[in-house]
Amino acid sequence: MPYYISNIYFITAIAVVGGGLFGFDISSMSAIISTQQYLCYFNQGGITDDGKCAGPNSDVQGGITAAMPGGSYLGAIISGFLSDNLGRKKAIMIGTMIWCVGCILMAASQNIGMLVLSRFINGLCVGICSAQVPVYISELAPPSKRGRVVGSQQWAITWGILIMFYISYGTSFVSGTAAFRIPWALQSIPAILLFIGMIFLPESPRWLARKDRWEECRSVLTLVHGKGDPNSRFVISEFEEIKQTVEWERNNADVTYWELLKPQMINRTHIGIMTQVWSQLTGMNVMMYYISYVFTMAGLDDTLLVSSSIQYVINVVMTIPALLYVDRWGRRPTLLIGAALMMTWLFANAGILASYGHPAPPGGVNGIKEASWEVRGAASKGIIACSYLFVASYAPTWGPVSWIYPPELFPLRVRGKAVALATSANWIFNFALAYFVPPAFVNIKWKTYLIFAVFCAAMFFHVFFMFPETAGKPLEEIEAIFTDEVNGIKYIGIPAWKTQQSLGRATALEHGEISAAEKVSDEHSPERLEEATKV
Incomplete structure (x- = not known):
C-alpha cells in the first residue's frame, strides 16, 4: 500500500481546504465590492454626487455574486456521479483543477461578463x-x-x-485594478495545496467496498x-458491518436519484435537503456577502472594512466550541438553539432599524444605493452588536451542523448522490439569496x-418535529431510525423529538472495550433494538 x-x-x-475555497470566494467579493477600484472598473451607474463611481447596478451586482452559487448548484449535482464512479478522493481533486481555471479567468477579467x-x-x-x-x-x-471532523x-x-x-483589505490600498486582481x-x-495533499490521503473504505476492492478497504480501516x-x-x-451493508444493498436496490424519492427514503431526503436550505435561509448570506452594506447604513464609513x-474573527472563534462538543451536544439541540438565537437577533435588528432609522438620501448612504436606510448614534451600535451576536449564534450551530x-x-x-442533491439545494438557495x-x-x-427572522422561527419548529438525533451512531446503524428493516433486522421507529444521542457504545467499541463478536451476538437482542431506536 502506498x-x-x-x-x-x-x-x-487537508480535505477541508476544499471548504476553505468557498470561504476565500465569499470574502474576496465582500471585501472588494465597496472599494473604488472595483466600482470604477466595473462601473455602470456613472459618477455619484460626491464624485465617486457608482459601480454595477444592484441587480447586476447580485448576478455577479450569485454566479458562484449558481455554478456550485451544478457542481454539486455533478459531484454525485463523479464521486460514485471515480471515488470521493478523485472527485475532490478534479474540483481543485476546475478552481484554478476559474481563478485565472477571474484575475484576468476584462468586463462583467468575464x-x-x-x-x-x-x-x-x-459545489463538488x-x-x-x-x-x-x-x-x-x-x-x-x-x-x-466533518464540522471542520x-x-x-x-x-x-x-x-x-x-x-483583500491589504490590497485595497493598491491603486488600479491590481487591488482586486491580486486577491483573485x-x-x-x-x-x-489541496490537490497535492489529497495525493497522500486514502480513499474512502466504504467506496472501495462498493467497488469490491475489499483488501484496499481493509487496509484503509487498518491504517x-x-x-x-x-x-x-x-x-x-x-x-x-460494511461488508454486510454493501452485500445487502447490492441485492436489494438499484442506485439512481429516483431511489431518493422512494417511500423509505423520501423522509430523510427531505430532511437532508431542508438542512441545507434552512442553513441559507438563516440570513447568514446578508452578513457574509453584503455586510459592508449593513455597516454603511450604520454609519461605519471610515472603519468599514475593519469593522x-x-x-x-467571531465566525472563526465561535466555530471552535462546535468542533469540540457537537458530538456531545447532539445535532438536534444545537440546531434548535441556533435557530432561536438567530431569530432573536434578526427581529432585534429589524426593530432597531424601523424604530430609530430613516430612509437614506436618494442614491443611498455614500452613494451606495443598497445602503438605502440610515441609522446613527446608539441605535447604530445596536445594529452592529446584533450583527455580531447573530454570527456568534450561527457559527457553533447551523454553520457546522448543516x-x-x-x-x-x-x-x-x-x-454520494444524496449529499450531492442536498448540497445542490444549499447552492440554489445561495444563488437566489445572493x-x-x-x-x-x-x-x-x-x-x-x-423575512429571515420568520424563516428562523419556521426552521425551529421543523427541526423539533422532523429531525431525528444521529450523533454517535455508526453510519450503518443510522438506517434504523428511518426504516423498519436493516440488513434483515427488524426495528421499531420513534418520533424525531424522542430520539437521543448515545456515544457510549460507539466509543467503547472504538477503544476495544466491546469486541466484534459481542457486538454481533447481541444484534438481535431486545435491548439492542431499543438502543437503535433511541440513538
Missing part, C-alpha cells in the same frame, strides 16, 4: 468539494469523532473568509482506525431582516 496519512485529524485538515463566467467556473469546484468533502470525511471518521469543513470556510478578507489570483494557492493492527476489534467490526472583519448532518442520514448505496439581497435592501429596506 504511503498514506493515517491520522484522522491530519486527513481532515467576471460572471469565472465565478461560475469557481462555483463548479465549490462542498458536497463530497463531508461524505469523504464521514466515511473515514469513527462515530465518536464524526461530528467534530465549516471551520475551514471561516478561516478562508478571514484570511482572504485581510488579503491568490485564491488558486490553497487549491494547488486509519487500527493503528496498523488488522486484528483490531474496531477494524474487524467496521469491516464486517466587517471583526465578524469574520455539513455534519446530511451525510449521516443516508445509506452507503445513495450517500441575487435577492441587494435589490431587497433597495426596495424593502429594513424589512429584509423580518
